[in-house]
Amino acid sequence: MRSLVTTLAGLLLAGALFRPALAVEPVKIGEINSYVAIPAFTVPYRNGWQLAVDEINKAGGVLNGRPLEIVSRDDSGRLAQSLSIAEDLVAHDGVPVIMGSFLSHIGLGLSEFAQRKKIVFLAVEPLTDDLVWSKGNRYTFRLRASSYMQASMLAERAATLPAKRWATVAPNYEFGRSIVGNFETLLKARRPDVSFVAEQWPTLGNLDPAVVVPAIEQKRPDAIFNATFGSDLGRLIHEGNAQGLFKKRAVVSVLTGEPEVLDVLADEAPEGWIVTGYPWYDIKAADHQTFVDAYMAAYNEDPRLAALLGYAAVKALAAAIEQAGGTNPEKLIAAFEHLTFSSPIGPISFRAADHQATMGTWVGTTALRDGAGVMINWVYDDGQKYLPDMDLARKKRPADVEGSH
Secondary structure, X not given: OHHHHHHHHHHHHHHHHHOOOOOOOOEEEEEXXXXXXXXXXXXXXXXXXXXXXXXXXXXXXXXOOEOEEEEEEEOOOOHHHHHHHHHHHHHOOOOOEEEEOOOHHHHHHHHHHHHHHOOEEEEOOOOOHHHOOOOOOOOEEEOOOOHXXXXXXXXXXXXXXXXXXXXXXXXXXXXXXXXXXXXXXXXXXXXXXXXXXXXXXXXXXXXXXXXXXXXXXXXXXXXXXXXXXXXXXXXXXXXXXXXXXXXXXXXXXXXXXXXXXXXXXXXXXXXXOEEEXXXXXXXXXXXXXXXXXXXXXHHOOOOOHHHHHXXXXXXXXXXXXXXXXXXXXXXXXXXXXXXXXXXXXXXXXXXXXOOEEOOOEEEEEEEEEOOEEEEEEEEEEOHHHHOOOHHHHHHOOOOOOOOOO
């Protein structure tokens, strides 16, 4: 009997020792973006956030050992689909936080959803100022440098040009309207002698160069402000070069220095344009080089700005979750409103006044190098310098927004 008891005790002990440990519950983050509709931008972004998740989990996760888990969905570039996905992520997947979006109108829709559901939303790529100002809410934060910030950086450079007569061309949706309006206002504030003599508003993805180029040329501007991108920009440059539109004219162009744009343009990339972008190939800072090396090792491709944004977004969320001690919305809001986190380009903070991050961008001029477009003579503009002061930022938000302090 004593032998039997000893044997049973031994078996029980062995079972306890070799029983698989209970799985640690992950911290879930819902993620929504337009992967099929805009792959050139969103696929590198997904690679970036996946790289950050892998690094964080390899280092032990968050909240004393819980892994991060991104539950990602594709909205196909449709607002209704993004809202349906967000509802499903919250109701069925139980995500307490959402991040993502590229197009401004989808970002605004997800922001309204977050406010209604009282969950935190980190908008990563939308540029619209409405996201944090006129339609801002206490649950929404934005990472990327906004339309206002990038317009301010470019207006600063444009003001040094001798040009007085300006034309503008931009896609006819919120981003295009917003950045042109900001650029005009900020440039006139610096140079009251300038005037805007022509404007073109092609439908996104359907720019007709046979219409746009002659319409601008007819007004004989001294300089052009461009906010088109993708296939629209390619058509504008091809026809503009053929018709001499850019000859002896200054061009100031938002986003055109991003690798996502220049790589597609290839040897048709313009030279001498003043642009915002991301010259990853010439940034020598050690932390940035570590990010570039890790990204290239993981995906065997060059990084894009979207990859940096996706990576930084997950780092920001992980830092906020740690600071909040979990994913309680009120504690997360408080954490984000006082958050400074480390990124490959240095510390980035979020402002309590309007929930905008201080992440800046690079401004330089375009050139051709080995048959490909690059940025040269660039500088990194710290976003903090190009935001309105805290009091003005608060006034730009709805009067009934709670909690910014």
